[in-house]
Amino acid sequence: MTQSDTRKAADPGLRESxxxxxxxxxxxxRRRVFNIVFESDTRAGRIFDVILIVVILLxxxxxxxxxxASVARRHGAxxxxxxxxxxxxxxxxxxxxxxxxERPMRYARSFYGIVDLAAILPTxxxxxxxxxxxxxDVRILRLMRILRIFKLAAYLTEYRLLADAMAASRRxxxxxxxxxxxxxxxxxxxxxxxxxxxxxxxxxxxxxYWALSTISTVGYGDIVPRTDLGRALASLMMLIGWGILAxxxxxxxxxxxxxxxxxxxxxxxxxxxxxxxxHEGDAGYCRICGAKLVTGGR
Numbered sequence: 001m002t003q004s005d006t007r008k009a010a011d012p013g014l015r016e017s018x019x020x021x022x023x024x025x026x027x028x029x030r031r032r033v034f035n036i037v038f039e040s041d042t043r044a045g046r047i048f049d050v051i052l053i054v055v056i057l058l059x060x061x062x063x064x065x066x067x068x069a070s071v072a073r074r075h076g077a078x079x080x081x082x083x084x085x086x087x088x089x090x091x092x093x094x095x096x097x098x099x100x101x102e103r104p105m106r107y108a109r110s111f112y113g114i115v116d117l118a119a120i121l122p123t124x125x126x127x128x129x130x131x132x133x134x135x136x137d138v139r140i141l142r143l144m145r146i147l148r149i150f151k152l153a154a155y156l157t158e159y160r161l162l163a164d165a166m167a168a169s170r171r172x173x174x175x176x177x178x179x180x181x182x183x184x185x186x187x188x189x190x191x192x193x194x195x196x197x198x199x200x201x202x203x204x205x206x207x208x209y210w211a212l213s214t215i216s217t218v219g220y221g222d223i224v225p226r227t228d229l230g231r232a233l234a235s236l237m238m239l240i241g242w243g244i245l246a247x248x249x250x251x252x253x254x255x256x257x258x259x260x261x262x263x264x265x266x267x268x269x270x271x272x273x274x275x276x277x278x279h280e281g282d283a284g285y286c287r288i289c290g291a292k293l294v295t296g297g298r
Contacts, residue, residue: 023102033100037093052093059086087123094120165255172251180244184211187237191230199226215241 022038025031039045059082065071066079094116098104107113166173188208195201200223201210210223214237225231271286271293286293 022107025100025102030100033096037097037100055086055089059083059090062086083123087120090116090120161256161259162252165252165259168259169251169255173248176244176247176251180215183240184208184215187211187215187233191225191233194227194230194233195225199230200224211237214238215244217241217245 024034024038035042036044036048062079062082066076066083072079097107097113097116101107108117185208188211189204191210192201192204192207195207197203201207206223213220214234217238225234271289271291274286274289274291284293285291
């Protein structure tokens with residue numbers, strides 16, 4: 001049994017990849033705090049995460065309510081007090097997360113660390129810059145922790161598949177968008193020539209705006225063609241808009257299908273040493289700790 005297996009047997013709730021990256025304390029109060037604020041497999045950690053999500057939702061609800069003028073006039077003092085209470089709680093949580101890991105700066109620079117910091121800064125900045133209070137809604141991003149609480153981490157693989165498919169399709173999508181831009185510029189210019197300022201098309205950029213809203217099937221209706229030729233061109237743009245909507249979807253879907261096919265041929269690998277998963281099927285060594293990878297489970 002390796003050292004990693006021994007640690008896992010002693011602590012079945014350990015998320016080894018997270019502990020490896022952040023540095024889980026060996027014992028003492030920092031170890032107990034780590035188990036509560038970072039581990040969702042323990043009873044205390046699960047209760048803490050559920051309470052945290054409820055507090056986040058209440059905090060966002062308070063910000064939304066404060067933006068309603070009638071509610072703010074009636075309950076402004078209460079909402080302000082609640083905001084400072086929520087901020088104090090989030091500040092204590094952020095300090096607890098930094099104090100219980102061996103590598104606090106690594107956590108501070110991580111995605112969750114940045115979001116946690118962004119969740120408390122607006123309230124303090126609002127003391128000097130009142131407009132900063134509007135940024136408090138960034139706390140909604142902290143609800144991504146729900147993936148850990150309700151065991152939905154497996155869906156991260158699907159998110160990664162979609163992101164990889166979009167990244168692999170970026171050149172095709174850029175070519176497609178360049179064609180759309182050319183169509184919009186040409187049609188916008190023609191519409192400016194056909195309709196002219198007397199019918200509301202006061203400039204080529206404004207005509208391009210009309211062409212863009214038409215080809216995207218939005219159609220605000222703030223400006224419309226008046227001549228027969230202009231209406232015919234508008235009808236053509238509507239038909240083109242219906243046709244092009246499916247192109248990016250088809251490009252990304254085809255790439256996702258191709259990646260799924262490649263994924264069946266090359267099973268993903270996981271690391272037995274640090275527990276990190278979802279390495280590419282042809283990877284030989286772990287991208288986290290450098291250990292040799294094996295196909296399949298740990």
